[in-house]
Amino acid sequence: MRKVLKWIGIVLGGLVLLLVIAGISLYLVARGRLNRDYDIQVEAITIPTDEATVERGGHLVEAVSGCGGCHGEDFGGLPLFDDPTVGTVYSSNLTSGEGGVGGQFSDEDWIRAIRHGVRPTGEPLVIMPAHHFYRYSDDDLASIIAYVKTVPPVDRESGGRQLTIPAYFLLALGAFGPAVIPAEIIDHEAPHPEPPQPGVTEAYGEHLSYVATCRDCHGNDFAGGQAGPGQPIAPNLTPGGELANWSQEDFMTLIRTGTTPEGEQVDPFMPWMAYQNMTDEELQAIWLYLQSLPARESFTP
Ligand code: HEC
Ligand code: HEC
Numbered sequence: 001m002r003k004v005l006k007w008i009g010i011v012l013g014g015l016v017l018l019l020v021i022a023g024i025s026l027y028l029v030a031r032g033r034l035n036r037d038y039d040i041q042v043e044a045i046t047i048p049t050d051e052a053t054v055e056r057g058g059h060l061v062e063a064v065s066g067c068g069g070c071h072g073e074d075f076g077g078l079p080l081f082d083d084p085t086v087g088t089v090y091s092s093n094l095t096s097g098e099g100g101v102g103g104q105f106s107d108e109d110w111i112r113a114i115r116h117g118v119r120p121t122g123e124p125l126v127i128m129p130a131h132h133f134y135r136y137s138d139d140d141l142a143s144i145i146a147y148v149k150t151v152p153p154v155d156r157e158s159g160g161r162q163l164t165i166p167a168y169f170l171l172a173l174g175a176f177g178p179a180v181i182p183a184e185i186i187d188h189e190a191p192h193p194e195p196p197q198p199g200v201t202e203a204y205g206e207h208l209s210y211v212a213t214c215r216d217c218h219g220n221d222f223a224g225g226q227a228g229p230g231q232p233i234a235p236n237l238t239p240g241g242e243l244a245n246w247s248q249e250d251f252m253t254l255i256r257t258g259t260t261p262e263g264e265q266v267d268p269f270m271p272w273m274a275y276q277n278m279t280d281e282e283l284q285a286i287w288l289y290l291q292s293l294p295a296r297e298s299f300t301p
Contacts, residue, residue, distance in 0.1 A: 023169070030168035033181060037122040040188050042108045043115075045138045047145050057147025060140055063277035064212050065133065067094075067148075076100070076154030080127060086167040089127060090159040097153030110145045115192075117182035124183035126161065131182040132210045137195045179216075200281055205289025208282055212275065222290065224299035232267045233301065240295030251287045252280075 061067045070091045072078045077093035077100075096102035101109075109120045117130030136144065163171070170176060178185055196203035209215060209222075217234035219225030224236040237243055243251070250261045258265055258272040266272065275283075 026172040027165065027168045030172040033171065033184070034124065034126070034163075036124060036183075038116070038118045038124060038183055038188070039122060040112050040116045040118050042112050043138070043192060045107070045111060045142050047107050047110075047142050047149075049146060053143045053146045054150055055147075056140070057143035057145070059277070059279075060136075060144050060211075061147050063274055064208065064282070065144075066213070066271050066274040069271050069274060070127075074154045075148065075151045076156040077158045079159055085164060086170070087161075087163040088159050089161050089163075091128070093154060093156050093158050094148055095151050095154045096149075098155040099157035100154065102149065102151075102153070107145065110148070111141065114144065115141060116186055116188055124181045126180055129179070129182060129213055129216065131179055131185050132213055132215075134182075134186050135193070135195055135207060135210050138192070140195075198281070200284045200288060202285070202289045202292045204282075205285035205287070205292075208278075208286050209289060212278075212286075214286075217270075219299055221296060222293055223296040226299075226301050227269075232269045233299075234270065236296065236298040237290050238293040238296040239291065241298050243290065244295070248284065248287050251290075252283055255283055 068075065070078065070080060071094055072091070075094040076097065077091050079088055079090050081087070081089040093100035094102055101113075105113075105120070112118050112120065113125065113128070114130060114133050115136070116134070117125045117128055119125060133141070133144075171180065195207050198204055214237075215222070215225075217225055217227045217231075218237050219234070222237045224241065225234050226232075227234070235241055235243075246261060254260060254266065255272050255278065256276045258268075258270070258276075260266060278286075
């Protein structure tokens with residue numbers, strides 16, 4: 001009897017030891033990814049300050065990429081996650097107020113953060129969709145930076161990034177998806193790709209579907225998706241979904257007013273309040289692109 005108990009003890013002890021080793025390894029993997037030092041050769045781009053550039057930047061920041069949806073309407077930063085199991089992630093204060101990066105960032109620092117997803121210290125940013133913004137042309141990126149530099153200062157300390165041990169485990173196991181650290185999926189060495197010219201074309205619609213982050217909710221193949229656990233389902237936007245019977249007019253009305261052809265108001269999680277200020281040309285291009293997609297079966301969570 002004693003012998004059996006001893007063996008059970010040894011086996012259980014071994015298992016616990018294995019679990020501890022696995023836990024420590026996962027933790028170290030995640031910490032390595034979050035603390036990796038990215039040495040980015042930042043492209044030199046001149047940031048103009050003329051009114052037309054700032055206005056174009058304002059359009060891209062407010063209507064297309066909805067930076068304020070994550071950074072706050074005043075760009076002073078917000079808690080994006082505040083959850084006892086995962087921890088907290090605050091979006092940065094982008095203004096030149098106290099606690100903001102605006103007063104300290106050089107043009108290179110802005111480009112490195114928005115195009116490469118990397119802080120001036122070389123540390124990668126989380127959640128910040130730089131892998132989409134990477135697609136902006138030099139001119140568009142310059143106007144975005146020109147605009148952000150003009151926003152009024154807001155004094156607000158950012159809560160930064162405080163992840164719990166379980167969050168490290170989940171990160172190492174891939175539970176947050178491949179895009180949670182965008183710097184990992186951007187090819188920092190490749191020559192910057194030239195985006196399509198603005199116009200009512202499928203190619204420009206596709207470009208907008210990235211930089212407007214539609215895919216983060218509706219799925220990378222637009223078959224529908226969910227931005228995160230507990231979030232509302234974003235429907236299939238391919239001709240295989242409800243949009244099959246929509247006209248371009250129906251689509252424009254949804255984006256401009258948040259109202260479906262059935263007269264229902266969509267969940268405010270769908271950020272039409274930002275997109276409603278996109279131009280006709282931009283929305284027509286997105287519509288053309290969505291229509292060109294193969295009909296896909298709708299995503300189910
Ligand atoms: C989906 C949410 C989201 C959107 C949309 C978003 N950001 Fe961010 N951004 C973040 C988060 C979160 C951080 C901080 C990440 C961290 O601490 O690891 C961040 C960090 C940054 C930083 C780096 C600041 C620093 O602390 O080093 C800059 C610059 C920035 N964002 C600019 C922008 C601009 C400009 C846009 C729009 C073109 C934008 N962001 C859109 C979530 C977002
Ligand atoms: C933050 C997540 C999010 C983003 C980003 C987003 N959507 Fe949505 N969208 C949703 C959700 C959630 C719904 C469903 C709302 C509801 O059912 O009330 C929705 C609904 C829609 C609908 C109505 C579909 C239907 O069947 O009623 C259209 C059209 C649409 N989105 C287009 C877009 C386009 C185009 C973009 C990018 C320019 C975009 N969305 C970006 C979350 C998002």
